[in-house]
Amino acid sequence: MAKSMSLLWGAGSPPCWRVMIALEEKKLQGYKRKLLSFEAEEHKSPEVLEVNPRGQLPAFKHGDHVLNESLAACLYLENQYQSQGTRLVPQTPGEQALTYQRMFEGITLNDKLNAVIYPQEERGDSALKRRREALGAELQLWEKYLEKVGPGSYLAGPFSLADVTVFPSVAFAFRFGLPAGRYPKLDEYHGLLKGRASIKTSWPPRWLESPQGYQVLHDL
Amino acid sequence: MAKSMSLLWGAGSPPCWRVMIALEEKKLQGYKRKLLSFEAEEHKSPEVLEVNPRGQLPAFKHGDHVLNESLAACLYLENQYQSQGTRLVPQTPGEQALTYQRMFEGITLNDKLNAVIYPQEERGDSALKRRREALGAELQLWEKYLEKVGPGSYLAGPFSLADVTVFPSVAFAFRFGLPAGRYPKLDEYHGLLKGRASIKTSWPPRWLESPQGYQVLHDL
Structure with a gap:
């Protein structure tokens, strides 16, 4: 198929x-x-x-x-393909709610990353500063989410569509210089997932050649 | 419950x-x-x-x-609540694909509406002009989608989550002055859905008191 x-x-x-x-x-x-x-x-x-x-x-x-x-x-x-491969939407109401919730919050995370990394419209310094602050606040929110689920856990308990859809943005943030020391939970989450087979296999080929992008987030 | x-x-x-x-x-x-x-x-x-x-x-x-x-x-x-009330995600692959696809495209539609109706950052005339053009192009896309499904049809065949999530943005556009004559398919879709019980019951109370918002989209 x-x-x-x-x-x-x-x-x-x-x-x-x-x-x-x-x-x-x-x-x-x-x-x-x-x-x-x-x-x-x-x-x-x-x-x-x-x-x-x-x-x-x-x-x-x-x-x-x-x-x-x-x-x-x-x-x-x-x-x-519900019964094929990994079940990606948990059936217990709490885990399912969290999976959907984090999936959609991941859109906001990715938008805020793009607004800083690839600003599309010409902007003054003050607009960019506000966007950087908004991104910092957004990332701190994800730190708290990960703190709440505890070490070694995925975003909504079991590995789910929340991780499938949010992990690429987390990897993207680190590639563009997000300082691991200031975002320890995100760093731990990144480390937990980057070795997973589905993620390793689909890792962006260019990122293997040059692991670091322009370090635009280094002082975030 | x-x-x-x-x-x-x-x-x-x-x-x-x-x-x-x-x-x-x-x-x-x-x-x-x-x-x-x-x-x-x-x-x-x-x-x-x-x-x-x-x-x-x-x-x-x-x-x-x-x-x-x-x-x-x-x-x-x-x-x-799959078996309660209206089934909102169709099970046939084609209708299901279209439901999910339009739901998420609806986020883009709503973002582009907000960017024109409630611009959050101070912008020059040229930025606003670009945003208005982007919104016009986006709305023409939806005209084409509706033309393709044909008159009297919902966004993905049967009434679905696509309509639940996209209709409010369509109603929002007309409230803010979208000219029905230039968007006949959207106008027809708006007319088809605004009498549906779930939509009528939840119609924004303030919109009943003053049916027209500021006509910011009248020349779109």
Whole structure:
């Protein structure tokens, strides 16, 4: 069935990575995939626009079904292949609530990271300063969440869609210089997950060649 | 069971409205709810911050389970009460894929609306112009989606979480002056849904008193 799936992706993009982790966890290896270059603007190519009219990656298809929104793809894969691979939405109400809650909070985390790492509009120093402060406050919130679940735990108890979708943003933050010493719980979480098979297999290839990005978050 | 649910909400906020529609559709009437005022900054009150540390509404709880992210609350309610009220996630792969896809695209739609209606940072004319153009392009995308599903259809075939979560943003756009003549499919969709029981019951009370907001989108 993975043969009827195709993914157009960009290396290091947390949304793309989420889908790739979910595919691994659901044992859907063997799907067609093609790495495109953001730098070469390949995400604005006709090939992508045909699947994703906003010209963004991932552009994912299962047969004729288009799932470009990474969290939508993750929910769909879990729902369609519930009994295959890792169960990614816990059934106990408390763990399930926490899984969904953290998944969506992860969108906010990723938006706040992007607003600092890749500011799209020209902004004054004061706007950027506010965005950096907002990101710092956001990251401290995740420190507290991880403190609450305790050491060695995943975001919602068992490994779940919360981890599939939030981990790429955490890895992204560290790649861009987040100081581990000031975010010890996030550092521990990063360490806990980076060796997991689904994550290791889908690790952005360019990150292996040059493990550090521009250290824009080093003083956060 | 609805008695163990509580919702702190703000009138006219699409995220709050999503949760209220989902509760109605799942026949979970009778939950505790409290209307707070954004103008009076009640969303930054200790009562909200205790449930939602970002100081945003909705702040929703089911027993001890916190679900502040509106789409997380919708997914949780559907999953926990699958056989109660309206089935909100279709089981056929195509309709299910479309439901999830449109739900998440709805976040983008709502963000682009907010960026024009409530710009949070001071911006020059050129930035606002770009944002208005981006919103216009986004709305044309939804026109095309609706054209594709055909007249009288919901976003993903049967009424689903896609409608629960996207409709409030559509209603919000028309309240703020979106010209029906230039967005005929969205106008038709708005007309199709505004009489639905779950939506009528949860219609923002202030909108009944003064049906039109500031007409900021009239020339879009």
